[in-house]
Amino acid sequence: MLIDSHCHFDFEPFASDPAYYLTLARRAGVGTIVIPSVGERNWLVVKSLCQQFDGLYYALGLHPFFSQEHSQYALSLLSEQLAEVAGTEKKDRKCVAVGECGLDFAIAGANRERQIELLSAQLVLANEYGLPVILHCRKAFPELVSVLKRTPPRAGGVYHGFSGSLPQAEQLIDLGIKIGVGGTITYRRANKTRNTIAALPLTALMLETDAPDMPVSGYQGEPNRPDRLFNIMQSLVEIREESEAEIASATSLTAAELFRILM
Numbered sequence: 239m240l241i242d243s244h245c246h247f248d249f250e251p252f253a254s255d256p257a258y259y260l261t262l263a264r265r266a267g268v269g270t271i272v273i274p275s276v277g278e279r280n281w282l283v284v285k286s287l288c289q290q291f292d293g294l295y296y297a298l299g300l301h302p303f304f305s306q307e308h309s310q311y312a313l314s315l316l317s318e319q320l321a322e323v324a325g326t327e328k329k330d331r332k333c334v335a336v337g338e339c340g341l342d343f344a345i346a347g348a349n350r351e352r353q354i355e356l357l358s359a360q361l362v363l364a365n366e367y368g369l370p371v372i373l374h375c376r377k378a379f380p381e382l383v384s385v386l387k388r389t390p391p392r393a394g395g396v397y398h399g400f401s402g403s404l405p406q407a408e409q410l411i412d413l414g415i416k417i418g419v420g421g422t423i424t425y426r427r428a429n430k431t432r433n434t435i436a437a438l439p440l441t442a443l444m445l446e447t448d449a450p451d452m453p454v455s456g457y458q459g460e461p462n463r464p465d466r467l468f469n470i471m472q473s474l475v476e477i478r479e480e481s482e483a484e485i486a487s488a489t490s491l492t493a494a495e496l497f498r499i500l501m
Contacts (some may be wrong), residue, residue, distance in 0.1 A: 239269025240471060240486060241493040242464045244338075244372065244398045244418055244446035247273045247294065248283045251381070251450065251461055259463060260291060262402060266465035267486075269293055270499060274338035274372045274398075276301035277308055281319055284404065287483040295499060297335035297372050299360055302342040302353045313359050323366040334497035336364040337372025338398070340456075341385070344376040353378075354385060361389040370496050371395035373415065379406060386413050389411045394496055399448055404438075411442050418446045419489075421462065424455040424473045436477040442495045445470055 246252075252259045263271065273284045274297045284296040298319050300308050309315075323330035340358040341353050341405070364371045370393040375382045379402065390413065397410050398418035407417055417438060422431045434445065447454075447470065450461035454469045471489070475482045494501045 239264075239490065240267050240445060240467050241272070241490045241499070242272040242447050242449075242467045243272050243396060243444040243493045243497075244274060244420070245270055245357050245449045245464045246276075247449070247464065248287055249296055249338070249450055252463075256287065256291065258295045259465075260293070261466075263464040264293075266468045268464050268467050268495065270295065270490075270493075271464055272334060272372075272497060274301075274335070275299055276338060277304050278312060278315055279307070285323070285330075285332070292374060293333045295332050295497060298333060298335040299335075299337040299339040299372065300355070300356050301338045302340050303345060305342075305345075305349060305353055305356065308356065313356065313363075316360070317363055320363055320367050320369075321366055324369060333369075334499060335370050335395075336360050336367075337395075338374050339371060340374035341378035341382050342374060342376045343378040343381070350378075350381070353499050354381065355467075356416070357382075358389055361385070361391055364395075365389070365392050367442075368393050374399075376400065383409055383413070386415070390414070396444055396496060397453060398446055400435075401428070402434065403430065404434045407434055407438055411438070414446050416492060417442050419443050419474060420446045420448050420473045421452040421454040421470060423477065424469055426455075432477050435474065440478070440480055440488045441492060443474070443476070443489055444496070445489045
């Protein structure tokens with residue numbers, strides 16, 4: 239079974255009928271979904287959702303795109319939440335990462351210093367609780383790498399929705415960060431990303447949809463869905479030398495090992 243390593247399954251349209259969309263996903267061979275959170279407003283939502291359904295896991299974090307929403311107490315609240323679910327006494331196996339966190343300098347008027355502060359603090363929390371990180375980055379790659387070098391995530395992490403160059407991917411891998419492969423590779427015109435993903439070690443790759451965002455080719459204008467992870471895997475098979483079985487097995491194993499999910 240495939241693992242969708244990044245899906246906002248608490249967003250619409252999934253929130254209205256999660257059982258239906260889970261059924262679609264499982265019919266397509268997707269047995270596990272990791273749900274990153276975006277901030278205080280949906281921490282309890284993702285936790286509750288994962289308690290209701292098997293195969294769902296979550297991460298707690300402060301997304302840089304929503305940094306203006308995060309209160310001045312956000313880091314303290316995040317620390318409290320992680321202590322509750324990831325501490326030694328009240329361990330919740332469904333909490334598998336810190337995130338979605340990172341840097342997003344593409345936002346108009348982005349407060350870069352605040353974003354760097356939030357990311358650095360979340361890396362410290364991830365190390366404190368022995369969790370990997372789920373990273374988001376737009377227009378801030380050098381700065382992201384700099385922060386990661388200052389506070390290396392000891393449990394590793396994944397750079398989600400990668401669409402960069404081969405040297406950038408290799409930098410991340412050297413830092414212990416896996417590469418999230420999403421819908422971009424389903425578009426034949428995305429030569430840079432397809433060539434980069436084709437050249438990387440298979441063991442560095444994880445599949446993701448970022449649903450309901452990042453629609454795959456042929457479904458533009460529609461909300462993306464976790465069952466379309468199969469389309470992404472098929473595109474990965476097209477551009478690499480390994481068989482479908484090898485790719486399915488390796489990408490799922492990498493995600494399972496990073497997030498410590500029992501297969």
